[in-house]
Amino acid sequence: xxxxxxxxxxxxxxxxxxxxxxxxxxxxxxxxxxxxxxxxxxxxxxxxxxxxxxxxxxxxxxxxxxxxxxxxxxxxxxxxxxxxxxxxxxxxxxxxxxxxxxxxxxxxxxxxxxxxxxxxxxxxxxxxxxxxxxxxxxxxxxxxxxxxxxxxxxxxxxxxxxxxxxxxxxxxxxxxxxxxxxxxxxxxxxxxxxxxxxxxxxxxxxxxxxxxxxxxxxxxxxxxxxxxxxxxxxxxxxxxxxxxxxxxxxxxxx
Amino acid sequence: xxxxxxxxxxxxxxxxxxxxxxxxxxxxxxxxxxxxxxxxxxxxxxxxxxxxxxxxxxxxxxxxxxxxxxxxxxxxxxxxxxxxxxxxxxxxxxxxxxxxxxxxxxxxxxxxxxxxxxxxxxxxxxxxxxxxxxxxxxxxxxxxxxxxxxxxxxxxxxxxxxxxxxxxxxxxxxxxxxxxxxxxxxxxxxxxxxxxxxxxxxxxxxxxxxxxxxxxxxxxxxxxxxxxxxxxxxxxxxxxxxxxxxxxxxxxxxxxxxxxxxxxxxxxxxxxxxxxxxxxxxxxxxxxxxxxxxxxxxxxxxxxxxxxxxxxxxxxxxxxxxxxxxxxxxxxxxxxxxxxxxxxxxxxxxxxxxxxxxxxxxxxxxxxxxxxxxxxxxxxxxxxxxxxxxxxxxxxxxxxxxxxxxxxxxxxxxxxxxxxxxxxxxxxxxxxxxxxxxxxxxxxxxxxxxxxxxxxxxxxxxxxxxxxxxxxxxxxxxxxx
Ligand SMILES: Nc1ncnc2c1ncn2[C@@H]1O[C@H](COP(=O)(O)OP(=O)(O)O)[C@@H](O)[C@H]1O
Ligand SMILES: [Mg+2]
Numbered sequence: 109x110x111x112x113x114x115x116x117x118x119x120x121x122x123x124x125x126x127x128x129x130x131x132x133x134x135x136x137x138x139x140x141x142x143x144x145x146x147x148x149x150x151x152x153x154x155x156x157x158x159x160x161x162x163x164x165x166x167x168x169x170x171x172x173x174x175x176x177x178x179x180x181x182x183x184x185x186x187x188x189x190x191x192x193x194x195x196x197x198x199x200x201x202x203x204x205x206x207x208x209x210x211x212x213x214x215x216x217x218x219x220x221x222x223x224x225x226x227x228x229x230x231x232x233x234x235x236x237x238x239x240x241x242x243x244x245x246x247x248x249x250x251x252x253x254x255x256x257x258x259x260x261x262x263x264x265x266x267x268x269x270x271x272x273x274x275x276x277x278x279x280x281x282x283x284x285x286x287x288x289x290x291x292x293x294x295x296x297x298x299x300x301x302x303x304x305x306x307x308x309x310x311x312x313x314x315x316x317x318x319x320x321x322x323x324x325x326x327x328x329x330x331x332x333x334x335x336x337x338x339x340x341x342x343x344x345x346x347x348x349x350x351x352x353x354x355x356x357x358x359x360x361x362x
Numbered sequence: 363x364x365x366x367x368x369x370x371x372x373x374x375x376x377x378x379x380x381x382x383x384x385x386x387x388x389x390x391x392x393x394x395x396x397x398x399x400x401x402x403x404x405x406x407x408x409x410x411x412x413x414x415x416x417x418x419x420x421x422x423x424x425x426x427x428x429x430x431x432x433x434x435x436x437x438x439x440x441x442x443x444x445x446x447x448x449x450x451x452x453x454x455x456x457x458x459x460x461x462x463x464x465x466x467x468x469x470x471x472x473x474x475x476x477x478x479x480x481x482x483x484x485x486x487x488x489x490x491x492x493x494x495x496x497x498x499x500x501x502x503x504x505x506x507x508x509x510x511x512x513x514x515x516x517x518x519x520x521x522x523x524x525x526x527x528x529x530x531x532x533x534x535x536x537x538x539x540x541x542x543x544x545x546x547x548x549x550x551x552x553x554x555x556x557x558x559x560x561x562x563x564x565x566x567x568x569x570x571x572x573x574x575x576x577x578x579x580x581x582x583x584x585x586x587x588x589x590x591x592x593x594x595x596x597x598x599x600x601x602x603x604x605x606x607x608x609x610x611x612x613x614x615x616x617x618x619x620x621x622x623x624x625x626x627x628x629x630x631x632x633x634x635x636x637x638x639x640x641x642x643x644x645x646x647x648x649x650x651x652x653x654x655x656x657x658x659x660x661x662x663x664x665x666x667x668x669x670x671x672x673x674x675x676x677x678x679x680x681x682x683x684x685x686x687x688x689x690x691x692x693x694x695x696x697x698x699x700x701x702x703x704x705x706x707x708x709x710x711x712x713x714x715x716x717x718x719x720x721x722x723x724x725x726x727x728x729x730x731x732x733x734x735x736x737x738x739x740x741x742x743x744x745x746x747x748x749x750x751x752x753x754x755x756x757x758x759x760x761x762x763x764x765x766x767x768x769x770x771x772x773x774x775x776x777x778x779x780x781x782x783x784x785x786x787x788x789x790x791x792x793x794x795x796x797x798x799x800x801x802x803x804x805x806x807x808x809x810x811x812x813x814x815x816x817x818x819x820x821x822x823x824x825x826x827x828x829x830x831x832x833x834x835x836x837x838x839x840x841x842x843x
Contacts, residue, residue: 156798160790184800192798196791200813209809210799217800249813266799 187273293318381605420547622657641700644672655687697730
């Protein structure tokens with residue numbers, strides 16, 4: 109589904125990603141872990157098509173298409189979804205209207221008729237139950253004055269509404285208390301399906317107690333330095349990142 | 363690597379869609395302004411002596427005045443001798459209805475989206491059409507006159523209802539009010555006249571469509587609306603002009619009178635040619651609009667959607683004279699490229715228990731400057747006067763400016779004046795968020811702007827709300843890329 113080959117990316121002339129390789133097949137859940145500043149959000153942004161980042165080398169194919177050639181919005185319409193680490197507030201635009209626009213833009217791209225009000229409402233009701241989101245939240249301006257937990261829940265709700273092929277979740281667990289974490293994780297689990305892949309970016313392994321990944325990768329200093337099965341996450345939890353990163357720093361200094 | 367484009371900047375670039383010129387036989391007088399020009403205009407309109415005298419008085423006063431400098435706008439010196447003060451499409455014959463108008467004219471308005479054919483037109487909307495200096499025709503006149511409503515051009519009102527015109531003309535905006543009002547009083551050519559008799563609720567929207575066509579012509583329109591006791595009227599004006607490199611002057615005066623328990627709702631969708639993306643050309647729009655809530659429990663509500671003009675200088679105001687009277691001002695001003703808008707309102711509370719409400723939404727893009735200027739005044743007698751003002755600015759990009767100049771003068775201790783202001787900016791972060799959801803930048807900006815302007819747009823009469831929304835979307839096209 110997604111094949112990332114030797115991606116290098118810069119911001120303001122500084123290289124942040126230094127050769128990333130990653131293969132994700134339909135139905136798989138991959139976790140990317142790593143210390144702060146290692147480039148996790150950068151990788152998510154590059155895949156989603158944020159213009160500030162310059163890809164200097166490498167290739168990405170997504171569902172058989174050259175991802176880097178697609179505009180940001182077309183990547184989304186093709187089925188790539190990013191749950192943001194820091195969702196932005198858009199005053200004056202209600203969450204419902206925003207999601208409706210998103211759903212219908214995607215349908216238009218796929219050559220489908222826009223959803224009528226009744227069908228859209230029905231879909232909203234279904235998906236709201238999935239992430240236990242409050243209806244009142246959806247009539248408010250998107251993310252404006254939402255608590256951290258509400259913002260994250262709203263991201264997962266949008267993911268449910270947009271039914272992506274590949275969902276990238278950037279620290280969707282951060283800033284959540286244990287109850288909120290459970291609800292969000294449950295929502296995500298319900299959205300797992302054989303033709304949907306997920307890439308979970310997380311700093312802590314606690315999210316992985318709820319969502320069991322098929323593969324775990326450690327990102328450090330712009331490179332994936334170790335990959336393994338879900339046991340790797342437990343090992344990281346136990347020994348900390350240092351047990352991997354020390355070796356690398358040592359090797360780099362020699 | 364390709365240059366990273368400023369997405370917002372790209373999206374604001376757009377073509378003005380009403381910029382064509384109609385090739386029509388026009389009666390044009392020579393450029394220049396003097397007593398003779400005024401005599402000529404007055405004689406062409408076959409005016410009574412008193413009106414000519416009034417005009418000449420205004421002209422002589424104007425000569426003593428200086429152009430106001432206090433607004434936050436910059437423009438080269440206007441040469442008032444280089445303007446044509448009268449230009450009129452030559453009528454083939456006297457028109458009895460719009461359907462008889464010159465096909466070229468009908469086609470022009472068809473192209474502007476205004477169908478003048480009565481059968482095809484929006485039911486429930488009567489239209490007066492003014493091209494350059496004259497009113498071409500007014501629809502539904504007869505139906506309206508059956509219930510006593512007078513809706514015609516001001517020129518016609520001068521002929522048919524001189525006593526009303528004489529009583530009210532200049533009674534709210536005196537000829538000495540300001541530089542542009544004096545100029546208008548001297549040279550005004552046409553505009554609309556509405557009179558709603560006592561107890562009548564006008565059953566249709568009354569509207570005027572203003573079109574500038576002739577090169578170098580100024581448009582000096584004059585509108586007068588009188589609502590007698592317990593009457594109601596909703597009036598709307600729209601306007602466009604051709605694309606030209608030279609600036610053209612539009613200096614209008616609008617006067618409203620609401621008697622006891624009367625209500626006037628006045629809406630404007632202003633889309634004069636704004637100039638090109640380098641700031642070349644465009645209309646200078648210097649307008650004085652004022653209403654008086656003369657009787658107790660009367661109400662005047664101004665709603666404006668301003669997207670056009672190179673320069674807008676305009677402060678629709680209300681004098682709240684009657685006790686318990688209400689004044690409202692709802693405004694959306696969108697400026698792009700090098701447009702400059704200095705607009706707002708003046709609420710003058712004289713009566714007891716008067717209330718006013720101001721909602722101003724300024725949207726700036728490109729290199730434009732958008733200023734809100736408002737004055738709320740409560741006199742000594744204005745016991746329990748209340749005002750609430752809200753001024754919000756939205757910036758698209760970082761080369762434009764938004765400014766707020768609220769002035770408050772309160773002389774009565776029981777008066778309460780509240781003012782709130784916010785400034786926000788559409789940022790690249792917000793656009794990225796939208797694009798990541800499959801919403802392209804242009805649609806995203808439209809969503810954000812519509813959300814921002816909603817409270818004002820909701821005030822427009824239903825028939826026009828959709829049009830205004832489209833206009834806003836067109837004006838913004840290209841605001842983001
Ligand atoms: N917009 C930006 N401008 C400059 N530097 C940035 C920007 N975004 C990220 N970086 C830098 O790139 C590195 C990786 O950041 P990020 O991808 O956010 O890491 P992570 O998500 O793993 O914590 C950090 O050193 C950070 O300072
Ligand atoms: Mg991060």
